[in-house]
Amino acid sequence: MTSEITLLVNPSAGRGRGARAAEPAVRVLRAAGLDVRTVVGADADDALARARAAVATGTRAVVALGGDGMVSLALQAVAGTGTPLGVVAVGTGNDFARVNGLPVRDPAAAASVVAQALGEDRTRLLDLGRVGPGPDGDRWFGTVLASGFDSRVNDRGNRMRFPGGRFRYDVAMLAELAALRPIPYRVSFDDAAEREMEVTLIAVGNGSSYGGGMRICADAVMDDGLFDVCVVGPCSRTTLLRVFPLVYSGTHPSHPVVTVHRAARVRLTAAGVTGYADGEPIGPLPLTARTVPGALRLLV
Numbered sequence: 001m002t003s004e005i006t007l008l009v010n011p012s013a014g015r016g017r018g019a020r021a022a023e024p025a026v027r028v029l030r031a032a033g034l035d036v037r038t039v040v041g042a043d044a045d046d047a048l049a050r051a052r053a054a055v056a057t058g059t060r061a062v063v064a065l066g067g068d069g070m071v072s073l074a075l076q077a078v079a080g081t082g083t084p085l086g087v088v089a090v091g092t093g094n095d096f097a098r099v100n101g102l103p104v105r106d107p108a109a110a111a112s113v114v115a116q117a118l119g120e121d122r123t124r125l126l127d128l129g130r131v132g133p134g135p136d137g138d139r140w141f142g143t144v145l146a147s148g149f150d151s152r153v154n155d156r157g158n159r160m161r162f163p164g165g166r167f168r169y170d171v172a173m174l175a176e177l178a179a180l181r182p183i184p185y186r187v188s189f190d191d192a193a194e195r196e197m198e199v200t201l202i203a204v205g206n207g208s209s210y211g212g213g214m215r216i217c218a219d220a221v222m223d224d225g226l227f228d229v230c231v232v233g234p235c236s237r238t239t240l241l242r243v244f245p246l247v248y249s250g251t252h253p254s255h256p257v258v259t260v261h262r263a264a265r266v267r268l269t270a271a272g273v274t275g276y277a278d279g280e281p282i283g284p285l286p287l288t289a290r291t292v293p294g295a296l297r298l299l300v
Contacts, residue, residue, distance in 0.1 A: 004035040006054040010066030021090040021107035032115035051077035067091015072278035079140040086114035086299040093212035117299035128295040129206040134283035141277035144210040148201030182234035185270045189263035200232040218250025225293045229261040265290040
């Protein structure tokens with residue numbers, strides 16, 4: 001193992017915050033005596049290949065600078081390897097950092113946490129989810145695997161070219177609300193028999209939140225070996241609009257339309273539904289998610 005750490009940078013994260021955040025983060029890391037190699041991939045595939053090469057050659061740590069998308073990419077390189085992950089969260093949602101009590105949109109403070117953790121060899125061992133099969137095989141995730149209404153909003157938003165920015169997802173949500181219908185699912189938890197159910201959405205949580213603080217799996221713990229699975233049953237547009245604001249406080253499980261299950265393995269089957277993990281598209285259902293205890297060493 002070398003003394004060099006790898007800083008994986010998404011320069012466009014948080015509407016350009018990534019590019020601005022790299023300089024103060026590098027300054028703090030180098031002031032702590034760390035040898036920093038900055039990696040900016042030509043695209044996601046190139047960045048991942050470079051991160052995996054760094055892990056293979058013994059980098060001391062990989063530090064993801066960006067939002068949840070960059071953390072997700074870094075997880076594909078470090079999960080199960082023993083190479084620790086640091087996070088400098090400067091994206092839009094930053095759910096992975098928030099769940100783990102790391103600084104958000106303060107690159108100097110986040111880099112200081114990384115430097116101190118490396119100096120003291122201080123890491124937290126976390127579970128990760130592994131989901132597949134997607135078109136590129138199984139994929140690691142840290143926070144939530146989403147499917148149903150919310151993934152259809154993502155699908156629609158990703159297809160839209162106007163309006164720009166996050167506003168297009170607000171428009172996509174309104175369009176999906178207008179078309180709201182229960183979705184027939186087949187679901188199995190661990191070794192239990194498959195169930196048929198009609199649902200609005202199912203979220204499989206290794207972590208508690210997604211979408212920039214929506215606590216969809218509010219009681220999920222990242223080191224207990226289990227997912228929290230939030231199922232929102234069939235509901236009207238009016239009911240969904242009543243339940244939706246409760247997600248930010250994590251009180252939505254008190255509503256009769258919501259049930260929560262705990263399992264180490266979940267299989268989801270539904271026609272015309274895409275799964276998204278850590279906000280990234282995985283592929284169409286059916287998908288199987290399983291917990292992998294202790295798959296990540298996080299610098300904290």
